[in-house]
Amino acid sequence: MIGELVKRYLRMDRLPHMWCPGCGHGIALGALLRAFDRVKIDKDRTVILSGIGCASRVVGYLDFSTVHTTHGRALAFATGLRLVRDDVKVIVIMGDGDALAIGGNHFIHACRRNIDITAIVLNNQIYGMTGGQSSPTTPQSMLSTTTPYGNFARAFDFCNLAIGAGATYVARATTYHVSLMTELYASAIKHHGFSFVETFTQCPVNYGRRNKFPDPASMLKYMKDISVPFKVAQNMGSDELQGKIVIGELIKEKEDVELNKVVRERIMKFRGGAQ
Amino acid sequence: MSAKLIQGNEAVVYGAIKAGLKFFAGYPITPSTEIAEMCARDLPKVGGVFIQMEDEISSIAACIGASLGGFRAMSATSGPGFSLMQENIGYAIMAEVSVIIVNVQRMGPSTGIATAPSQSDYMQVRWGTHGDHPMVSFAPFSVEECFTEVVRAFYWSERISSVVVLLLDEVVAHMREGIDIDNIKDVVQIPERGPFPEEKEGYRPYRVEIDKGAKLPPLGTGYRFNVTGLVHDELGFPVENPEKTEFLIKRLHNKVDAVEDEITSYDERYTEDAEVIVISYGSVARSSLRAVRELRKNNVRVGFFRPITVWPFPSKRVRELSKNVKNIIVAEMSMGQMVLEVRRSIVENCNVTLIQGIKGELITPDIIYNTVNEVISK
Ligand SMILES: Cc1ncc(C[n+]2csc(CCOP(=O)(O)OP(=O)(O)O)c2C)c(N)n1
Ligand code: SF4
Numbered sequence: 001m002i003g004e005l006v007k008r009y010l011r012m013d014r015l016p017h018m019w020c021p022g023c024g025h026g027i028a029l030g031a032l033l034r035a036f037d038r039v040k041i042d043k044d045r046t047v048i049l050s051g052i053g054c055a056s057r058v059v060g061y062l063d064f065s066t067v068h069t070t071h072g073r074a075l076a077f078a079t080g081l082r083l084v085r086d087d088v089k090v091i092v093i094m095g096d097g098d099a100l101a102i103g104g105n106h107f108i109h110a111c112r113r114n115i116d117i118t119a120i121v122l123n124n125q126i127y128g129m130t131g132g133q134s135s136p137t138t139p140q141s142m143l144s145t146t147t148p149y150g151n152f153a154r155a156f157d158f159c160n161l162a163i164g165a166g167a168t169y170v171a172r173a174t175t176y177h178v179s180l181m182t183e184l185y186a187s188a189i190k191h192h193g194f195s196f197v198e199t200f201t202q203c204p205v206n207y208g209r210r211n212k213f214p215d216p217a218s219m220l221k222y223m224k225d226i227s228v229p230f231k232v233a234q235n236m237g238s239d240e241l242q243g244k245i246v247i248g249e250l251i252k253e254k255e256d257v258e259l260n261k262v263v264r265e266r267i268m269k270f271r272g273g274a275q
Numbered sequence: 276m277s278a279k280l281i282q283g284n285e286a287v288v289y290g291a292i293k294a295g296l297k298f299f300a301g302y303p304i305t306p307s308t309e310i311a312e313m314c315a316r317d318l319p320k321v322g323g324v325f326i327q328m329e330d331e332i333s334s335i336a337a338c339i340g341a342s343l344g345g346f347r348a349m350s351a352t353s354g355p356g357f358s359l360m361q362e363n364i365g366y367a368i369m370a371e372v373s374v375i376i377v378n379v380q381r382m383g384p385s386t387g388i389a390t391a392p393s394q395s396d397y398m399q400v401r402w403g404t405h406g407d408h409p410m411v412s413f414a415p416f417s418v419e420e421c422f423t424e425v426v427r428a429f430y431w432s433e434r435i436s437s438v439v440v441l442l443l444d445e446v447v448a449h450m451r452e453g454i455d456i457d458n459i460k461d462v463v464q465i466p467e468r469g470p471f472p473e474e475k476e477g478y479r480p481y482r483v484e485i486d487k488g489a490k491l492p493p494l495g496t497g498y499r500f501n502v503t504g505l506v507h508d509e510l511g512f513p514v515e516n517p518e519k520t521e522f523l524i525k526r527l528h529n530k531v532d533a534v535e536d537e538i539t540s541y542d543e544r545y546t547e548d549a550e551v552i553v554i555s556y557g558s559v560a561r562s563s564l565r566a567v568r569e570l571r572k573n574n575v576r577v578g579f580f581r582p583i584t585v586w587p588f589p590s591k592r593v594r595e596l597s598k599n600v601k602n603i604i605v606a607e608m609s610m611g612q613m614v615l616e617v618r619r620s621i622v623e624n625c626n627v628t629l630i631q632g633i634k635g636e637l638i639t640p641d642i643i644y645n646t647v648n649e650v651i652s653k
Contacts, residue, residue: 014512044475044497049340060501060512065494067343068503068513070366073336076328080337081494083324084298085344088495106336109329 005033009043011063018057022216024175024201025055028122031178035185046089047081049074051103053095053129054203055122072103075110078117089189090116096123097135100156104136111165114193120185121196123158124203132206143210158198159250168253169195174223175202177247184249193253200245278453283443284309284351286421287377288317289456291349293422294429294465296375297323298341298348300334302356305389306445307379310351331356335363338374342367343502345468345493347429351377355386357396357403364438365404366504368527370511371481371489373432373439375425380444380557380608382635391635392445394557395609400440401586407524409531411538412440412586416560418452422459424583430463431538435530436488442585444608446558446637471498482509485526486533531587539589542581543596545571549578551602551650554593554617556582559606559638566643577647585613590620597621602650606643608632626650 006012010033019025048064050056052071059066065088069077074092082090099107099121110117126144127133134144134151137158141150162170169191173181181199188195202208202219213219223245230248233241281289287310291299299314301307315325324341328334331352338348352360357378367374378400382391396403400412411431415424425441432439471490472478475497481489492498501511506523508514531538542560545567546552555563560581567579580596582589593616597603603625605614614629621627628650632638 043499045495047494060503063499065496065499066501067340067494068501068505069336069339070362070504073332073363076333076336077340077343079326079328079333080298080300080340080342080348081344082340083326083337084341084346085493085495088344105329106333109333 002030002033005037009033009036009063010061014061017061019054020205022202022204023054024124024203024216025058025122027175027178028120028181028199028201029058029061031181032120032185034182035189038182038186039189041089041189045087046091048091048093049078049081050093051095051098053098053127055093055095055124055128056098058093072098072101073106074098075103075106075117075119079110079113079115082115082117086116089118091118091120091189093120093122095128096121096125096137096158097127100136100158108161108165111162111167111194111196114166114168116192116194118188118191118195119197120188121158121198122201123198124201124207125155126203126207128203128206132210144207159196159246162196163251167196168193168251169249170251171196171249172198172200172245172247174200174227174245174247176220176224177227180247187249187252191252278455280451280453281418282309282451283415283418283421283448284379285313286418286454287351287425287441287443288313290422290425291375291429292317292321292323293462294426295347296349296429297346298338299323299325299350300328300337300341300348301350301352302328302331302334304353304356306381306448307351307353307377309448310377331359332363335360335367335374335376339363339367339370339372342372342374343491343494345496347373349375349377351379353379353381354383354396357399361404365406365408367438368404368408369504370502371436371491372502373436375428375432375439375441377425377441377443379448380442388635390445392558392608392637393635394444394559394607394632395612396442397585397607397609397612398615400442407528409437409528410440410586411435411437411531411584412442413583414442414556414585415447415583416557416581417447418450419454419459420583421447422454422456423462426462426465430465433465433468434488435534436491437531440586442557444557450558468492475499479509481507481511483526485522486529487526488530535587538584539587539592540583541589541592542579542583543592544579546578546580546596548576549600550576551604551647552578552580552596552600553604553606553643553647554580554582554613555606556585556613559608559632562638562640563606563643565640566647569640569644570647575647575651582613588613588616588620590616593617593620594622597625600625602626602628604628604630604643604646604650606630606632606638608638
């Protein structure tokens with residue numbers, strides 16, 4: 001079945017992809033294709049944007065209208081596009097450095113504005129493309145080329161940040177949890193307003209190698225071990241949740257207010273209701 | 276409508292809306308803020324969208340997004356904000372997205388003096404973003420010209436499919452003049468994008484001749500191409516092929532070179548019998564014109580030349596003029612930036628004198644008046 005989806009949604013002439021063997025970005029892409037199938041996405045009415053990084057290279061392979069923007073700025077490009085075009089779905093795919101370091105300010109404001117955009121961050125806790133420097137999600141004490149004695153800073157909690165900033169759909173999965181990932185991507189795409197799915201993924205080459213993960217499988221197993229489903233986490237104390245990540249839908253607001261709608265309605269008023 | 280007293284910044288907004296502006300994203304900064312505020316008030320009335328972004332980086336990014344969506348987009352800023360926009364200016368040039376940036380020049384470097392006029396971003400406009408690239412920029416010197424030149428900026432931005440910078444300075448932006456907006460003549464008509472082929476499959480937006488701009492249909496209308504700031508092929512996909520790279524970089528330049536004569540505009544007066552010519556642009560040109568008229572009353576054979584298209588600089592015409600005069604005086608509110616273009620353009624035995632304006636105030640007519648007299652009596 002995935003073979004069929006590959007043909008339907010990927011630019012076959014752009015393959016093979018550039019990701020390293022064992023990289024988690026491909027697993028996330030697979031889940032995305034399944035989610036596309038599930039929501040019956042319209043290839044001609046969907047625009048997919050990305051920033052810069054290994055994760056962001058995904059747009060090159062997707063057979064849609066695609067925009068590979070500048071490092072960290074994809075959400076800002078998407079905001080402009082979505083505000084003038086409420087006839088298209090807008091999906092943004094970013095890396096953790098892309099979305100949270102250089103693009104952190106755009107990320108929180110995109111959450112706050114609640115414009116109808118789906119943001120997917122592939123969080124491999126490292127800068128993959130530039131060769132393994134630390135990112136804002138690199139855990140404390142872990143090694144990277146720019147934290148050769150261990151990272152002193154704490155890692156951002158992406159989802160808590162998004163919730164605090166006002167995103168109306170926030171969810172988390174890992175590349176171990178493929179069917180959950182697919183389900184979350186699909187509901188995020190269907191959500192009206194700003195939806196965000198963080199995906200923990202593995203970069204065996206630039207993170208795993210330096211941090212005592214012998215192979216990609218051990219990284220997947222690690223993600224499985226630290227994941228706690230949202231419902232289970234509700235009954236756990238903060239001590240018990242130390243070192244764990246909560247997966248599933250963390251927030252899903254039913255209310256359907258998004259900025260586009262408000263803006264559009266005002267414009268309609270000016271025009272006396274006529275389009 | 277009859278004549279109304281309005282500001283340069285206001286005229287920019289009236290002109291932009293006349294040109295079909297539908298999207299403005301910006302971040303407040305003196306002395307350009309009125310443009311954002313007016314767009315916030317007036318754009319919704321014509322079915323457009325205004326958004327205040329979190330900074331200037333995202334402002335230009337949002338404009339590029341809206342333009343890719345098929346709508347005319349503009350942002351306005353000053354010094355510090357213009358510096359922040361540079362990376363995405365390069366993106367729009369590389370990906371060939373039309374977008375208008377208004378830069379109201381103020382005193383720098385850095386935060387400088389927020390309310391003081393300056394012309395020291397002249398070279399930044401041209402070379403501010405990294406990499407080899409062309410640049411088109413217009414600099415009005417009156418309120419009416421703020422209106423007509425922003426329309427022309429939109430026209431050219433659509434034609435070459437790239438960034439055009441409307442270059443103001445604090446004086447031009449805040450000066451008030453009475454203009455009758457509905458009766459301004461010679462307002463250019465702006466071409467619609469396209470037409471695009473019916474066959475959408477495999478459409479190549481960057482498959483154009485070596486002296487033409489890309490043809491980008493609005494995203495999400497069935498043409499499934501890629502847009503990137505990387506060196507790319509005709510479909511918009513990244514390539515690292517030497518021939519394709521060279522072709523792209525050349526084409527980006529050629530598409531502007533090919534229309535240079537058409538883009539170039541200037542205001543030239545009293546040059547026929549001139550012994551000395553004063554060259555200046557923007558608000559300084561108003562002082563120059565005043566000085567030149569006074570000098571003419573005293574039978575001083577002085578000419579006036581004002582580039583309206585500041586990039587590409589009207590080199591050919593300046594070179595012609597330099598053949599017949601011994602002296603050129605350049606007056607600009609900077610340590611001397613446009614003067615470098617003048618020096619590059621002239622023939623050998625013409626002298627150039629620079630009047631620097633680095634006090635954060637407009638160069639007055641009497642400074643220019645006195646300098647002309649000094650140069651002539653040497
Ligand atoms: C303005 C700017 N600064 C730096 C870079 C270099 N750069 C490219 S990708 C990247 C980090 C990518 O890391 P991440 O976003 O986590 O994605 P990954 O490659 O891990 O998927 C950096 C720093 C750039 N392209 N632009
Ligand atoms: S460097 Fe890391 S993130 Fe990039 S492709 Fe390789 S494994 Fe994936």
